[in-house]
Amino acid sequence: GAGVSQSPSNKVTEKGKDVELRCDPISGHTALYWYRQSLGQGLEFLIYFQGNSAPDKSGLPSDRFSAERTGGSVSTLTIQRTQQEDSAVYLCASSLPLVYEQYFGPGTRLTVT
Amino acid sequence: AQSVSQHNHHVILSEAASLELGCNYSYGGTVNLFWYVQYPGQHLQLLLKYFSGDPLVKGIKGFEAEFIKSKFSFNLRKPSVQWSDTAEYFCAVTNNAGNNRKLIWGLGTSLAVNP
Numbered sequence: 001g002a003g004v005s006q007s008p009s010n011k012v013t014e015k016g017k018d019v020e021l022r023c024d025p026i027s028g029h030t031a032l033y034w035y036r037q038s039l040g041q042g043l044e045f046l047i048y049f050q051g052n053s054a055p056d057k058s059g060l061p062s063d064r065f066s067a068e069r070t071g072g073s074v075s076t077l078t079i080q081r082t083q084q085e086d087s088a089v090y091l092c093a094s095s096l097p098l099v100y101e102q103y104f105g106p107g108t109r110l111t112v113t
Numbered sequence: 114a115q116s117v118s119q120h121n122h123h124v125i126l127s128e129a130a131s132l133e134l135g136c137n138y139s140y141g142g143t144v145n146l147f148w149y150v151q152y153p154g155q156h157l158q159l160l161l162k163y164f165s166g167d168p169l170v171k172g173i174k175g176f177e178a179e180f181i182k183s184k185f186s187f188n189l190r191k192p193s194v195q196w197s198d199t200a201e202y203f204c205a206v207t208n209n210a211g212n213n214r215k216l217i218w219g220l221g222t223s224l225a226v227n228p
Binding site: 003004031033035042043044045048050053056059091093095097098099100101102104105106107 | 145147149155156157158159162164203205207212213214215216217218219220221
């Protein structure tokens with residue numbers, strides 16, 4: 001079946017602009033995670049959604065970052081007033097509820113110039 | 114706070130050599146352990162996982178890992194590597210407290226296998 005998809009695959013933006021990154025999880029996966037993979041920092045958890053519950057936003061690095069998940073499926077990660085340090089690969093993963101195996105999308109490579 | 118440490122950042126091997134990649138974690142509670150692999154140009158994919166039971170787990174493509182609780186370690190092994198094993202390998206841990214199964218990651222090990 002279809003895996004996790006993310007769009008765009010690459011995004012180049014100017015410092016100070018806002019960007020939106022999209023994630024389509026695997027159908028039926030109610031848990032959705034966003035991670036960031038930065039050079040030298042490894043992979044970092046950003047935010048977690050589970051069904052209709054309030055998201056766990058504990059990994060968001062600043063209030064310029066926000067995410068939403070509409071209808072329990074598609075999720076959008078928004079970065080406002082982008083900074084150069086936001087340059088990274090943003091990965092989305094989904095899983096069945098309370099299951100540990102996460103399936104990853106291909107990521108969005110964000111470059112802030 | 115949980116953390117994961119991978120000891121080898123870059124490994125270069127010849128085909129048929131044996132592989133062992135080190136992974137240590139810090140967390141006092143019950144953990145679940147994973148190795149993920151990212152082949153060039155591909156998604157992260159699960160290589161193997163440990164939840165409970167036999168501490169020696171086998172994964173895809175001939176990989177295995179051993180959980181040693183007393184050492185907080187979960188090292189990845191393969192007796193004989195192939196050129197196609199060239200990839201980035203990530204160790205990750207999650208606890209089973211609460212609903213959030215967020216993964217805590219090591220920095221990764223880049224493996225290059227020469228034919």
